[in-house]
Amino acid sequence: xxEAQGHNKTxxxxxxxxxxxxxxxxxxxxxxxxxxxxxxxxDESDKQLSTAWMRVYKMTNGxxxxxxxxxxxxxxxxxxxxxxGHSPCVSVCPATATDYDNNTGIVSQIYTRCFGCRxxxxxxxxxxxxxxWWDPVWPADMExxxxxxxxxxMRGVVEKCSFCYHRYQRAMEKAHYEERHEIEEDEYQTSxxxxxxxxxxxxGDLNNPDxxxxxxxxxxNRHGGRPKNPQAFxxxxxxxxxxxxxxxxxxxWVIRAGDNYVKNExx
Amino acid sequence: MDSALIPKGVKRCPLPQFGAALxxxxxxxxxxxxxxxxVWFKGLNQTNMNNAYGFALWIWADLGVIALGGGxxxxxxLKYIVGKDELKNIINFAVLIGFICYSSALLILAIxxxxxxxxxxxxxxxxxxxxxxxxxxxxxxxxxxxxxxxxPLVLENRQIDKVPFFHNLSHNMHEVMAVFAATGAFLSFFHxxxxxxxxxxxxxxxxxxxxxxxxxxxxxxxxxxxxxACGPCFTIFATKLTEKIAGKKLVKDNVIELLAKISGWMxxxxxxxxxxxxxxxxxxTAPAMGFTLMDFYISSPGSFxxxxxxxxxxxxxxxxxxxxxxxxxxxxTPALLWTAxxxxxxxxxxxxxxxxxxxxxxxxxxxxxxxMYFPSWQEIATTILxxxxxxxxxxxxxxxxxxxxxxxxxxxxxxxxxxVTQDTEAGxxxxxxxxxxxxxxxx
Numbered sequence: 001x002x003e004a005q006g007h008n009k010t011x012x013x014x015x016x017x018x019x020x021x022x023x024x025x026x027x028x029x030x031x032x033x034x035x036x037x038x039x040x041x042x043d044e045s046d047k048q049l050s051t052a053w054m055r056v057y058k059m060t061n062g063x064x065x066x067x068x069x070x071x072x073x074x075x076x077x078x079x080x081x082x083x084x085g086h087s088p089c090v091s092v093c094p095a096t097a098t099d100y101d102n103n104t105g106i107v108s109q110i111y112t113r114c115f116g117c118r119x120x121x122x123x124x125x126x127x128x129x130x131x132x133w134w135d136p137v138w139p140a141d142m143e144x145x146x147x148x149x150x151x152x153x154m155r156g157v158v159e160k161c162s163f164c165y166h167r168y169q170r171a172m173e174k175a176h177y178e179e180r181h182e183i184e185e186d187e188y189q190t191s192x193x194x195x196x197x198x199x200x201x202x203x204g205d206l207n208n209p210d211x212x213x214x215x216x217x218x219x220x221n222r223h224g225g226r227p228k229n230p231q232a233f234x235x236x237x238x239x240x241x242x243x244x245x246x247x248x249x250x251x252x253w254v255i256r257a258g259d260n261y262v263k264n265e266x267x
Numbered sequence: 268m269d270s271a272l273i274p275k276g277v278k279r280c281p282l283p284q285f286g287a288a289l290x291x292x293x294x295x296x297x298x299x300x301x302x303x304x305x306v307w308f309k310g311l312n313q314t315n316m317n318n319a320y321g322f323a324l325w326i327w328a329d330l331g332v333i334a335l336g337g338g339x340x341x342x343x344x345l346k347y348i349v350g351k352d353e354l355k356n357i358i359n360f361a362v363l364i365g366f367i368c369y370s371s372a373l374l375i376l377a378i379x380x381x382x383x384x385x386x387x388x389x390x391x392x393x394x395x396x397x398x399x400x401x402x403x404x405x406x407x408x409x410x411x412x413x414x415x416x417x418x419p420l421v422l423e424n425r426q427i428d429k430v431p432f433f434h435n436l437s438h439n440m441h442e443v444m445a446v447f448a449a450t451g452a453f454l455s456f457f458h459x460x461x462x463x464x465x466x467x468x469x470x471x472x473x474x475x476x477x478x479x480x481x482x483x484x485x486x487x488x489x490x491x492x493x494x495x496a497c498g499p500c501f502t503i504f505a506t507k508l509t510e511k512i513a514g515k516k517l518v519k520d521n522v523i524e525l526l527a528k529i530s531g532w533m534x535x536x537x538x539x540x541x542x543x544x545x546x547x548x549x550x551x552t553a554p555a556m557g558f559t560l561m562d563f564y565i566s567s568p569g570s571f572x573x574x575x576x577x578x579x580x581x582x583x584x585x586x587x588x589x590x591x592x593x594x595x596x597x598x599x600t601p602a603l604l605w606t607a608x609x610x611x612x613x614x615x616x617x618x619x620x621x622x623x624x625x626x627x628x629x630x631x632x633x634x635x636x637x638x639m640y641f642p643s644w645q646e647i648a649t650t651i652l653x654x655x656x657x658x659x660x661x662x663x664x665x666x667x668x669x670x671x672x673x674x675x676x677x678x679x680x681x682x683x684x685x686x687v688t689q690d691t692e693a694g695x696x697x698x699x700x701x702x703x704x705x706x707x708x709x710x
Contacts, residue, residue, distance in 0.1 A: 048317035048638075059634035073634065086396070088471035094399035095388040115388045116311070116381020119399055121321030125471035125631040131321060131381065133312040155310045156381025236631060238557050239471055257633045260473075260557030 009182075012081075012105035012225075013163055014206040014244035015190070016216045016232070017074055019254055021200035022056075024072030029054045031195030032076075035164060037146045039136030039153075051130045053077070053161040054192050061253045071254045074201070076192065077128040077161035078235065078243030079107045081225065088241055089120035089129060097158075105206070105244055106163050114157040121158060125236055126243075129160045163203075164190040185211050206244060217246045233258045272426055272667045276675035279666050292658045299652025302645040306378055315643040322623050324642040325379040328650045330462050330619035332368040332375075333406075334490070335612060337498025339365020339413060340455035344495075345529060347448035356522045359420055359670045360509075361502045366413045367660050371653030373410060378649055398464040405458030412451040416444065420668045456491050463490025466622045473556040474563050475626035477548060485544050486622065492540060496533035497615035499526050500588070500608040507605065509665060515678045517671040524598045527608070531592025534611055538585040545581065563629055570637035572625050580621065584614025 032038065032054040044050055054076045061069040080087035085100035087107055097114040100107055121129045135155040138146070146152065149166040153159045171187040185204050193203040204211035206219050218228035224242045227233065233255050234243050249255055268282045279285070306313045316323045342361040346354040377383055389403045422428065422437035460483065466475030467484025477484035503523055510517050549560035566573030591597035591607035598604055628638050642650075664670050 046317070048319050050318075057632075057634050082470075088469065091394075091396045092398065092465075092468065094394055094397040094403060095385075095392040096394040097388075097392070113385075113388060113392055114382070115385035117379070117389075117399060118316075118321035118381070119397070119465070121318060122627060123469045123471055127318060127632070127635075130318045131311070133317075134310065154382075158381075236471070238555070239473070239631075241471055260562075260631070260633060262554050262557060262559050265557070 010103060010207060012206040012244060013168075013188075013204070014079070014105065014213050014219075014246065015076065015163075015193070016202045016213045016246045016248060018200045018202075019071050019073060019247050019249040020251070021198045022072045022074060022196075023198055023200075024056055024058060024070075025197065026056055027195045027197055028074050028192035028201065029056060031191040032161070034145075035147055035150070035191035036162070037136075037150045037152045038159075039132075039134075039138065041134065041137075049133055051132065051136075051159065053128075053130070053159070055127075059254075059257055069251065069253070071249070071251070071257075073235075073247070074192070075126060075128065075235075076190075076245060077107060077163070078126050078241065078245045079105060079161075079163060080241040080243045081105060082242050083224075083240065088123040088125065088239075092119045092123045094119065104165075104168065106165055106168075107160075108162065108165065109158065109160055111151065111153045111157050111159060116156040116158065118158060125239060125241065129158050131158050132156060167191075213246075216248065219246075231255070235259070269667075272424060274423075274425060274667070274669045274675075276680065277669075277678065278680055285662070285666060289659065289662060292655050292662070296652060296655035296659065299648045299655060302648035303378055303652060305645055306649065307383060311381055313643060313645040315641060315646065317640075319638040320624075320627050320640045322627060323640055324646045324650055325375050327616075327620050327623045328653070329372050329375050329379070330623060331616045332371050332653065333459065333462060334494045334615045334619060335498060335501040336365040336368025336372075337455065337459060337494030338500075338502030339368075339416075339498070340409070340451045341495040341498055341533075342502060342526065343416070343448035344452040345526075347445040348452060351525065351529075353522050353525050356671070356673050357502065357506060357518050357526060359672070360506055360518075361499070362413065362416045363420070363661065363664050363670060364502050364505050364657075366417045367653070367657040369406065369410045369413055371657065372406065374653060374656075375649070398461045398468055401461040402458050402465070405454045405461065409451055409454040409458060412447050412454065415440070415447050416451070419444070420664065420670065423669050424667050455494070459491040459494040460487035463487045463622070466626050469626070471631065472626050472629075473553055473558045473631065474629045475622060476552065476556070477544070478552055485547075489537070489541055489544060492533070492537040493615050493618060496530055496537045497611045499530040500534070500592075500611035503527060503530070503604075504608040504612055505661070507608070509661065513665070515674075517674050517677065519673055519677065520599075522673075523604075527592050527598045527604060530611070531589055531598070531607070534585065535589035535593055538581060538589050541581060541585065545577070563625070565637070567637075569639060570628065572621075572628060572637075576617070576621060576625070580614055580617045584610045584617055588614065 029052055033040065033052070036053060038051050038053055040051065054074060057073045057075060059071050059073060063069070081100065082088065082091070085102060087100055090098050090100045090107060094117060095113055095115055097110045098107060098120055116131070118131055121131055132153055132155050136152050149170065167190065168188045171183045175181070175183045190203050193201040202212050202216060204213040206213050206225070208214055216229065217232040219225045220228050225244070226237070227246055231250055232246050232248050234246055235258050237259050247258060273279050314323070338361045342354055342358055345351040346358050377386060380386055389400060393400045419437045419440045422433045427433050428437065463486035464484055466472065467477040467486035469475050477486045503526060506518055506523070553560065561574070564572055564574040564577060588607035588611040591603050597607060624640065630636055
């Protein structure tokens with residue numbers, strides 16, 4: 001009955017990032033930090049200590065000029081589904097401080113329950129999780145500009161990209177107020193998606209054939225969401241993490257760099 | 268000055284000498300306590316860990332001391348369950364080492380977590396899928412068992428033993444100790460394994476991930492096996508070291524040799540299992556994830572994890588001590604025995620090191636490089652802290668409790684004839700009383 005009315009349809013929010021469009025400008029990182037009250041320190045030179053939810057990596061094809069090529073890879077949390085919701089981080093957390101939401105496909109992080117064992121940090125192969133090594137401190141008056149929809153995190157807990165979940169909650173509240181059961185594709189978009197000047201990031205429901213993300217990658221849910229589009233790939237597909245962030249590229253070396261292969265092995 | 272507290276029939280160094288040694292070790296302990304307080308008050312920014320190295324020196328130390336403390340559960344298992352009665356002469360010390368190791372592990376865990384005041388969440392919000400949850404429950408329960416096993420030793424102090432209640436309590440606890448030994452063995456089989464499972468279930472980390480039997484990765488079984496093999500080696504090492512420092516024999520050779528023999532066969536079979544596991548992992552598990560064995564062992568700038576580490580762990584610190592310990596000549600030759608027990612202890616520590624730190628050092632994303640880490644002085648100090656604490660506990664326990672039942676027999680006190688007669692009688696009385704107490708447990 002509910003299915004027929006379109007209620008409670010299981011969603012699987014995901015992201016598609018076109019690496020051929022990404023210029024590595026870092027606007028997605030900045031937007032993410034501002035939107036999600038991500039703290040920063042005066043000296044951010046050691047990136048292993050940075051609290052960045054979205055991080056842009058640079059990689060090259062290793063060839064000399066004129067064949068040299070560069071690609072930038074924005075890396076949010078992959079919101080892995082694993083097998084049956086057992087993503088690498090969710091299954092290891094001893095205090096159930098991180099959870100896989102089967103209704104949205106989003107991996108949550110409960111900051112007030114996390115006690116900072118960092119097992120999830122160790123388990124995540126994407127380094128999407130960061131630890132608060134210091135107390136969050138903002139420059140004077142900047143605290144007034146914090147997003148009231150997002151809680152700040154204390155020292156000693158792990159945090160990560162939430163796919164701007166508060167925006168989903170806001171969109172759902174609005175829909176509910178307007179007596180709608182579903183939200184439109186553009187009603188819930190992450191801050192990085194909206195900030196990208198090149199339009200490289202697309203966000204939506206991978207289960208919804210009307211959404212652009214679905215059309216771009218054509219996920220095959222019978223095979224763990226693998227993309228049918230030959231130009232689409234996921235990072236470290238072979239590990240079985242079943243991530244919901246897809247990448248697009250027309251360059252063969254970029255697609256191959258998405259995973260590990262033993263010598264002379266085809267992807 | 269404290270002679271009234273010292274067990275009858277044994278000789279101890281003068282109190283000032285003991286006090287001086289205690290102060291030196293206490294200074295190291297205080298250094299560790301200072302670092303611990305820094306970490307608790309200022310946070311984990313006092314360490315050199317980072318987002319790539321979320322697990323580091325402390326987790327290795329945790330896994331290491333738990334493996335080395337495995338002598339307690341396995342010796343208890345052999346004595347009380349299998350019935351190797353000779354081991355009653357080393358079980359007290361094995362329990363003491365286990366108690367030190369496990370209390371140290373709990374302390375290190377309390378320092379290691381980002382929000383120490385929320386440590387109880389692991390019990391309250393327990394996630395049954397997490398290996399750490401099982402570790403936390405089993406570890407805490409087993410520490411309780413070790414406290415119960417250690418308590419009778421404390422109660423056997425000469426002065427405490429004079430109180431009838433404590434005397435009877437100690438006697439009755441000895442009688443039911445087999446139940447606790449069995450409980451301890453059961454709990455240890457699980458938490459030692461779960462610690463192996465910590466890396467084994469991380470399917471996002473190809474270096475640590477292992478195939479499963481039901482819900483348990485192979486590393487689960489290997490960790491239990493290696494702890495049972497190398498834990499007793501460390502117990503022997505600690506016994507021998509205590510003998511060297513005390514300048515006298517404390518445990519008869521036949522006891523050491525029996526434990527060494529069992530340990531040797533455990534180590535030998537473990538190493539065979541480890542080699543099979545490594546071959547399967549290198550040829551099946553890792554290639555399925557896109558890695559070859561040599562991808563994990565690269566001695567290049569940015570990594571010191573060359574293939575030497577695997578050879579050192581499995582060959583030099585695994586196979587060599589195993590072969591020494593399974594031979595009669597190896598066990599009976601002091602130099603070889605020393606070599607074997609030291610190598611075995613290093614081997615299990617090395618195994619824990621690679622299963623914690625190398626797991627995180629290996630780059631998984633193709634556009635990343637090897638992660639390097641060197642601990643801060645606060646991490647080093649807090650890791651040395653349990654060692655100092657352990658030495659202090661051994662010093663106090665050895666001085667005031669009858670830890671080594673054979674000590675009086677092996678080291679008769681030479682004093683004027685009348686005194687000798689009295690002391691020998693006292694020693695005999697003490698020995699007979701002790702044997703009488705242990706008699707029901709033997710049955």
